[in-house]
Amino acid sequence: MNVSIIAVGTELLFGQTVNTNATYISNQLNLMGFNVMYHHVVGDNSGRLKALIISTFVESDMIILTGGLGPTQDDLTKEIVAEAMGVDLYFDERCYREVKSYFDDRNRIMAENNRKQAYIPVGAEVFHNEAGTAPAFGIEKDGKCAICLPGPPREMKWLFENCVVDYLKRFSSKQMYYRVIRTIGIGESDLETKLLPIIDNQKDPTIATYAKEGECTLRVASQRETMTEAQLAVENMIREIDKLIGKYIYSYNDEELAEVVVRKLRENKLSLSSAESCTGGMFASCITDVPGASNVFSHGFVTYSETAKAGVLGVDSKIIEECSVVSSEVAVLMAKGAQKSSNSDIAISITGYAGPEADEGRENGNAFIGYACGNKLGNKSGFIEINTKRNDRKWNRNFFKLRMLLVVYNIINDAI
Amino acid sequence: MNVSIIAVGTELLFGQTVNTNATYISNQLNLMGFNVMYHHVVGDNSGRLKALIISTFVESDMIILTGGLGPTQDDLTKEIVAEAMGVDLYFDERCYREVKSYFDDRNRIMAENNRKQAYIPVGAEVFHNEAGTAPAFGIEKDGKCAICLPGPPREMKWLFENCVVDYLKRFSSKQMYYRVIRTIGIGESDLETKLLPIIDNQKDPTIATYAKEGECTLRVASQRETMTEAQLAVENMIREIDKLIGKYIYSYNDEELAEVVVRKLRENKLSLSSAESCTGGMFASCITDVPGASNVFSHGFVTYSETAKAGVLGVDSKIIEECSVVSSEVAVLMAKGAQKSSNSDIAISITGYAGPEADEGRENGNAFIGYACGNKLGNKSGFIEINTKRNDRKWNRNFFKLRMLLVVYNIINDAI
Numbered sequence: 001m002n003v004s005i006i007a008v009g010t011e012l013l014f015g016q017t018v019n020t021n022a023t024y025i026s027n028q029l030n031l032m033g034f035n036v037m038y039h040h041v042v043g044d045n046s047g048r049l050k051a052l053i054i055s056t057f058v059e060s061d062m063i064i065l066t067g068g069l070g071p072t073q074d075d076l077t078k079e080i081v082a083e084a085m086g087v088d089l090y091f092d093e094r095c096y097r098e099v100k101s102y103f104d105d106r107n108r109i110m111a112e113n114n115r116k117q118a119y120i121p122v123g124a125e126v127f128h129n130e131a132g133t134a135p136a137f138g139i140e141k142d143g144k145c146a147i148c149l150p151g152p153p154r155e156m157k158w159l160f161e162n163c164v165v166d167y168l169k170r171f172s173s174k175q176m177y178y179r180v181i182r183t184i185g186i187g188e189s190d191l192e193t194k195l196l197p198i199i200d201n202q203k204d205p206t207i208a209t210y211a212k213e214g215e216c217t218l219r220v221a222s223q224r225e226t227m228t229e230a231q232l233a234v235e236n237m238i239r240e241i242d243k244l245i246g247k248y249i250y251s252y253n254d255e256e257l258a259e260v261v262v263r264k265l266r267e268n269k270l271s272l273s274s275a276e277s278c279t280g281g282m283f284a285s286c287i288t289d290v291p292g293a294s295n296v297f298s299h300g301f302v303t304y305s306e307t308a309k310a311g312v313l314g315v316d317s318k319i320i321e322e323c324s325v326v327s328s329e330v331a332v333l334m335a336k337g338a339q340k341s342s343n344s345d346i347a348i349s350i351t352g353y354a355g356p357e358a359d360e361g362r363e364n365g366n367a368f369i370g371y372a373c374g375n376k377l378g379n380k381s382g383f384i385e386i387n388t389k390r391n392d393r394k395w396n397r398n399f400f401k402l403r404m405l406l407v408v409y410n411i412i413n414d415a416i
Numbered sequence: 417m418n419v420s421i422i423a424v425g426t427e428l429l430f431g432q433t434v435n436t437n438a439t440y441i442s443n444q445l446n447l448m449g450f451n452v453m454y455h456h457v458v459g460d461n462s463g464r465l466k467a468l469i470i471s472t473f474v475e476s477d478m479i480i481l482t483g484g485l486g487p488t489q490d491d492l493t494k495e496i497v498a499e500a501m502g503v504d505l506y507f508d509e510r511c512y513r514e515v516k517s518y519f520d521d522r523n524r525i526m527a528e529n530n531r532k533q534a535y536i537p538v539g540a541e542v543f544h545n546e547a548g549t550a551p552a553f554g555i556e557k558d559g560k561c562a563i564c565l566p567g568p569p570r571e572m573k574w575l576f577e578n579c580v581v582d583y584l585k586r587f588s589s590k591q592m593y594y595r596v597i598r599t600i601g602i603g604e605s606d607l608e609t610k611l612l613p614i615i616d617n618q619k620d621p622t623i624a625t626y627a628k629e630g631e632c633t634l635r636v637a638s639q640r641e642t643m644t645e646a647q648l649a650v651e652n653m654i655r656e657i658d659k660l661i662g663k664y665i666y667s668y669n670d671e672e673l674a675e676v677v678v679r680k681l682r683e684n685k686l687s688l689s690s691a692e693s694c695t696g697g698m699f700a701s702c703i704t705d706v707p708g709a710s711n712v713f714s715h716g717f718v719t720y721s722e723t724a725k726a727g728v729l730g731v732d733s734k735i736i737e738e739c740s741v742v743s744s745e746v747a748v749l750m751a752k753g754a755q756k757s758s759n760s761d762i763a764i765s766i767t768g769y770a771g772p773e774a775d776e777g778r779e780n781g782n783a784f785i786g787y788a789c790g791n792k793l794g795n796k797s798g799f800i801e802i803n804t805k806r807n808d809r810k811w812n813r814n815f816f817k818l819r820m821l822l823v824v825y826n827i828i829n830d831a832i
Contacts, residue, residue, distance in 0.1 A: 013452040015443030016626065020434055022457070027431025036429040037464075041438070041455035048453075055471070059464075189487050189527040209488075210427055211568070219432065274718075280704025281697030284718040288696025291772055291809060299724045302690075302700040302716025304709070312715065312757065341728065356707050389521045392547075393707060395570070 001171050003034045004060040006052060008068035008077050009151055010043040021066045021149075021156055028160060033174040033223050034062075044074040053084040057144050062171070064164075067151030069134035071113040077148055078137075082121040085141050089119040095126060095135045102133050127163035131155040138167050145171070177230035178221035179238060180254035183245065184406055188216050194244050198237070205237045213395065214402045215257070216248075250409060257405045258286045264412045265296040265346075270376070272408065273299040273342035275313055275334040275349040277325075278367060280304060282401045283348070299342035303334065309351075313337030326351050326362060328383040331370030336381060339372040346411055347372045348404050352386070355393040365390045367400050369407050377411065417587050419450045420476040422468060424484035424493050425567055426459040437482040437565075437572050444576060449590050449639050450478075460490040469500040473560050478587070480580075483567030485550035487529040493564055494553075498537040501557050505535040511542060511551045518549050543579035547571045554583050561587070593646035594637035595654060596670035599661065600822055604632050610660050614653070621653045631673070631818065632664075666825060673821045674702040680828045681712040681762075686792070688824065689715040689758035691729055691750040691765040693741075694783060696720060698817045699764070715758035719750065725767075729753030742767050742778060744799040747786030752797060755788040762827055763788045764820050768802070771809040781806045783816050785823050793827070 005025055011017045022039040029036050037060050042048050049068075056063055068077030082089050096118035103110040117133055120126055124137040127149075134150040136159045147164060149156045183191065188211040192199065195218075199207050205222035218241065222233040238252065251260050265272055274283050274297075284300030287293050301312055306325055309315040315333040323329040331351050339347035352367020353359070365388030372381040386403055388396055410416040421441050427433045438455040445452050453476050458464050465484075472479055484493030498505050512534035519526040533549055536542055540553035543565075550566035552575045563580060565572045599607065604627035608615065611634075615623050621638040634657065638649040654668065667676050681688055690699050690713075700716030703709050717728055722741055725731040731749040739745040747767050755763035768783020769775070781804030788797040802819055804812055826832040 012439075012455065013442055014446050015439045015441070015452075016624070018434060018436055018439045019455070023428075023431045023434045025431070026429055030430050036431075037459075038468075039428065039435070039455070039457035043453075052454075187524070189529055192488055193527060193529075208426060208430075210432065211486075213568075213570070219427075219430070221430075276697075278704075279701070280709070280713075281692075281700030281716050281718065282704075284697030285695070285701045288694075288698075288718070288720060289810070289813070293696070294720050297696075298719075298721035299728065300697050300716075300718025300720070302697065302704070302718070303714075304704060304716070305714035308715045308758065342724070387523070389523075394705070397705065 001034050001062060002037045002060045003029055003062040003064060004038040004040065004056045005036065006049075006056065006063055006065045007039070007041045007151070008044065008049060008065060009041070012041045013043050021151065021153055024153070024157060025064055025066070025160065028165070030178075030221075031176055032165070032168060033172050033176040034168070044068060044076065046076050046080055049076070049080045050084050053081065053146070061143065062145040062147070064147045064149065066149050066156055069117070069136065069148060069150045071111065071116055071133070078119065078121065081139070081146050081148055085121070085139060085144070085146060087122045087139070087141065090122055092118050092120045092126065092135070095120060098128060098135070099133050125167065127159050127167070129155065129159055130162070131158035136163070138164070174223045174225060175227040175230050176221065176223045177227060177234050178219055179234055179252060181218040181220065181238065181241065181249055182251040182254060182257070183216045183218065183248040184214070184250055184257060184402065186216060186245065186248045187211070191216050191218075191245060191248070195241065198240050198244070205233050207237070207241070214399045217254075257402060257409065259290050261405050261408050261412070262287060262290040262293050262296055264409070266292065268412055270296065270346060270412060271342075271344040272297050273301075273338045273344040273347045274404075275301045275303060275338035275347065277303060277309070277334070277351040278354040279350050279397050279400050279404070282397055283350070283404050286401060286405070299338065299344065301338055301341075309334060313341070324359075326353060326359070326366065326368065328368045328370070328385065331368035331383045332372065332381055333370070335370035335372035339374060343374065345374045345376050346408060348408055350400055350404055352400060354396040354400065355391045363387065363389065365396050369400075369404055371407055371411060371416070373411065382416070417450050417478060418453045418476045419445055419478040419480060420454040420456065420472045421452065422465075422472065422479055422481045423455070423457045423567070424460065424465060424481060425457070426490075428457045429459050436569055437567065440569070440573065441480055441482070441576065444581070447594055447637055448581070448584055448592050449588055450584070460484060460492065462492050462496050465492070465496045466500050469497065469562070477559065478561040478563070480563045480565065482565050482572055485533070485552065485564060485566045487527065487533055487549070494535065494537065497555070497562050497564055501537070501555060501560070501562060503538045503555070503557065506538055508534050508536040508542065508551070511536060514544060514551070515549050541583065543575050543583070545571060545575055546578075547574035552579070554580070590639045590641065591643040591646050592637065592639050593643060593650050594635055595650055595668060597634040597636065597654065597657065597665055598667040598670060598673070599632045599634065599664040600666055600673060600818065602632060602661070602664045603627070607632050607634070607661060607664070611657065614656050614660070621649050623653070623657070633670075672702075672706075673818060673825065675706050677821050677824050677828070678703060678706040678709050678712055680825070682708065684828055686712065686762060686828065687758075687760040688713050689717075689754045689760040689763045690820075691717045691719060691754035691763065693719060693725070693750070693767040694770040695766050695813050695816050695820070698813055699766070699820050702817060702821070715754065715760065717754055717757075725750060729757070740775075742769060742775070742782065742784065744784045744786070744801065747784035747799045748788065748797055749786070751786035751788035755790060759790065761790045761792050762824060764824055766816055766820055768816060770812040770816070771807045779803065779805070781812050785816075785820055787823055787827060787832070789827065798832070
């Protein structure tokens, strides 16, 4: 079944509000096996809204509208939907009582214009709104269906979960299942090239790739008669994908790399510490962003100056002078210092040039990641060098952070 | 001039990505005096995209498209725009060299399908993309204009700021000037109430308020015949605003609070250090995100465990036991430890519960920010307590970070 989403509201066209409702509803619809055709946004303008509804019904069997159900003059979604579908509005006593008691319960006086909210298109199924005053509804006529929901995301979600999901079940025949796989260390086009043998001529499951900064995500989705069939098709496809690009995959369940690292540290009863120069706390911050990180991460050092590297981590000033502060030697000594001070199983460090101004003769995007492990991991230590060739400070810092996570991930997996 | 925005990408219809590009572009277009008519989202489907472009041009003079400019098979925006406007594509040598050098500079092999990105519609003005590989462009024909931009928000914004704004100026008769004022410590509705006398009946300059998490932003914009008139109108309005809410304003130039703090530290030749528990490096990270932070910030400590607080910062374990680890006493001792170890002029610390699970009898969102100053600032020390009453870990961590910045800001301004 083809569904389109129309958001009504001039604030969206002004760029004041992001249309997160369309994202939420699309996600829900896809999970239920509906095919989302278009998102449209239109202002509070009756002529344009009516024309848009009529033209959208040409290709779509259903339209879900959000916004414009409030009590004010420019809230006109309900009236226009009724007009476009050729039905009248009637005054619904129960809706009126609900709107009124919403105000009574809060010891507030109901404004006269709230009466407007109790008018409902003839033949509509009302979704009684416990999260606000706008009654929502679904209406079917001549093989087309319109669902009207309020704009505030909290109200809209409440109605979707509590009323719309049940209402939609009557329209759905197929079941949808999908998994999101996350990779690192391979670009989007290389990934696609490697997957070409299974992407080409593939109808179901579908495989979609998305590039994120420094990472790449794959979505494998199947729509079948039963959920069991859909799951089986996705799982089989994931096994094929695994054969081709398995070594780049760090999550089969749409997890962030930091989440995976924290989970694996916990599973392996390993502790972690960090010593950061150019990332300045970003690594520690992304690890501690994961609930439960306190079980595996206790110490982080941000040693931005040479004095801090020497004073806090005990890096020999002579080596800083001889090898330069951005060097593999200093990176390793920083990691060793953090490891010693925290007595952690793994210590990870970084020193580098994020930009905008590298030292003379050096390039932005050049960094050294050091690591040093405790007894449990054989006291091994080492480094990797990075050259992003970019001047973009934010981009570099984020990339450096991801590579630090990758080094920790590889140490846990005994791949370093 | 009427403009519509079309975002191309099945991931948007799957609900995997939020269409923040449309919001950003709408905001920019409104500032420049363009009238945004519609936002549309369509999947990677050539037939639908072509029909949508043609029907959108009925009411709109210009379409800005985002997405579908990549190297893969389903990237088809450029081809369809050329088709809809009735022009051919040609192979652009300069674009090809730029795409190729993008890979060469990173010591990466260019995949064969990246060649596709160098084809450009005949008659288009190319926007040379320094933020990625997708060449963007604007094309005018028969009184209609199409602008094609890549989908990744970072690339899109770079191109918009560096190329599209200039390109758009030829379509605009009026001159636009605006300033963005940033405030902290006051909610959006309180801010609006205080500004009511000047917001009411105000046509130009316009004043728009936007709430961000923990902060509030004001945009003052004027559109006049000349730039001088527009600037004068905005500056006069800012003086009025200053009289009403001056004490909440920390930037008149849309700076981040961290930028202002780093700038003021530099101006006052003051150094800063940090000791973080629940924010886990976020504070250090946002300070070091500002270019030039190395002049004022040398030491950051992430002491997530009690052992780290005692071992690294010298917080007396007995006091942790007596007062609890989340207490004003521990916050102040953490700041004193960081100040001593780094010999900085200002040390700031935090200990608290971000969520999801506070210790028994304590609430998520409760935190203590401590500070300790060196000789230059009279060795003063102290703390503030925060209670957000929220369980949201991400929200709390961000709010805590902003409050730490505010405390440092107030210390520099001698307001603490």
